[in-house]
Amino acid sequence: MASFPDFVNENEIGKLLLNLMDHTEIVRDLTFAPDGSLVLVSASRDKTLRVWDLKDDGNMVKVLRGHQNWVYCSAFSPDSSILCSVGAGKAVFLWDMDKYTLIRKLEGHHNDVVSCEFSPDGALLVTASYDTRVIVWDPHVGTVLLELGHLFPPPSPIFAGGANDRWVRSVAFSHDGRHIASVTDDRLVRFWCIDEKSPQAIAPLTNGLCCAFSTDGSTLAAGSRDGSVHFWECPRSIASLQHLCRMAVRRVLSTQQVYNLSIPACMQDYLAYKTM
16 A cells, blocks of 8 residues: 655645545545544445544554444544544444543434534534434533524424525534534525524525534535535634633633633533533
C-alpha cells in the first residue's frame, strides 16, 4: 500500500496515494478528525465504522461495531474526542475515540437517523431523522435540549416511524453556534436559530439531499438528486457577548464540569444551554 509523500509536486496532482480496502459494502460517509491527525472514519452499509490512520500508510486502527443496520453518517466533536454515528435505526451512537469504545446510545427518534453534526463548541449535537424531526442533544449527558419539528401538529410515533413526505434528509450547524439548517422531503430548506422553535426563514428546494454552511456562516449550499447545487444567503445576526463567552467556556468544559462551577444556578443553566 502506498504511503503519503513528504510533498506533492505539480506532476503528482491527481495521483492515487492510498486505496483503503476493507469494507464489504458501500461506503456512505467519510469524516476526518478535526485535530489534524489525519485520522479518517468511514461509515458503511456493512454496519461498521472503520478508523484509518493516514499518517501510518492508511493502517486500519479499529473497527467500531454496534449498529444493527446501515451506517449513514458520522461526525467528530471539535476536539476529536467523540464520534457520533447514525444510520438505519432509531439510536444515535456516541464513541470515545481515545479508547474506541461506545459511550452511550441516545434514544428519542422514531425512525432512521440519517445526519448528525456537533456545534462548534462541542456542547451540542444535532441529528436529523426520517421521523420528521431534528433533535438538539447535550452529548455529554445524553439529554434532549430542543426538538425542531417539520410537521404540525407533531406526528404520532406510528406515522413518524413509517414512510411520509417530511423525511429530514440532512442537517448542518453554522459556525456561529446559533443557526441550524435542515433539508426535508417537503421541498423546503429551513433555517433555524437555537433560541427559537420556529424556522427563521424557509426557501424552496426540490429533491434536496444534503447541506453545508460556508465557514463564515453567510452561505448555505444544498445538493439535490438532479445533480445541482443550490446556494442561499443565510439569516445572520450579531451574536451576543453572552453567547460568545458561553461558546468559549464550553470548548473546554463538559456539562458535568459546568455544574461543578461555584456560580449561580441560572448561569450554570445558561452555559449548559438549558435556557434555549
